[in-house]
Each structure stands twice: as structure tokens, then as C-alpha cells.
Amino acid sequence: MFEYLSHHSVILVSGPQRSGTTIAAKMIAADTGHRYIDEDDYGPHNKAAWFNLITDSKNVVIQCPAMCRYVHCVRAFVVMMLRPLADIIASQERIGWGANEAIELARYENASPPIAAVKYDFWRNHQRPAIDTWLEVEYESLRGHPLWIDKRERAEFTARQTERIA
Secondary structure, three states: OOHHHOOOOEEEEEOOOOOOHHHHHHHHHHHHOOEEEOHHHHOOOOHHHHHHHHHHOOOEEEEOHHHHHHHHHOOOEEEEEEOOHHHHHHHHHHHOOHHHHHHHHOOOOOOOOOHHHHHHHHHHHHHHHHOOOEEEEEHHHHHHOOOOOOHHHHOOEOOOOOOEOO
């Protein structure tokens, strides 16, 4: 599905939290043969570590929803995950993510919730026009990938959607 992206050395997968950045980044890494780097590997709010990782790495797919505000400031191929706001908000509520919204909103001047709408607006109006190489991916379009797990089977997963609740 994403093999054609393999010639890009650094691929950033971003968007609002709960928009599918984790699974999309894993799919892209699997299809391109690039190394997958999760935001927890560099610290989701550690901008300096994120910038250094982009500068010093080759053949990587970096999952980075918390760094969405800055994807237009670096040289990389950017994948923006698109998912309906209602689905994102429902997912955030399911895992109790709400306390993190203030941290995200602080990165955007005069922003008010929901953060997903703020990120999509900023992407359309400021970032997308400033980035040379980008791709928008609808969350549901991932359904045909071999790594896709149907919603029924994800019902008891943790917030990362990669392991079941113990």
C-alpha cells in the first residue's frame, strides 16, 4: 500500500492524537522497510530530541502527533492522518485523553478546543502550503492493509491500540 514512499529517507506521520498515526506509521514502515520510531522513543513533547532524530536519521518512519505543530519546520515527507472529528473525540474520551488537550492547545495561538479541529485548520491553512512533499491519508483507507485490525477486535485494546488490556 505504501511501498512507493520508500525513496523518502525520513517520513513523519502526524495529525491529531487518535487519528491513526500509530497504525499508519507501522504500516508505512512495514511497506517501505524503514525503521519505525514511536513518539515514546524520543519523548512526545521533546521538540529538541524530535528535531535531532529527523536530522540524524535515515530510512525512518517517525510517529509524531504531538509534534504536529512543527512538521512544516523540517525537511521530511509528511503524512497527515485524516479522521472524522467525532471519531477522534470519541476515541479520546474512551481512553481519558482529555487532560492532554491543554498541552496541545498551548502550541497554537488563540486556539480553543477541540485540538483535532485546530490541527486540521492549521494544516490546511499554514502547513500544507509550506511543505513540498506530503500525503493525506484517510484513517478508513488503511482498512485494506494486512496490519489493519477490525474495530470489533480492538474493543479491549489499550490506548496504543497494539495490545489488549490485561
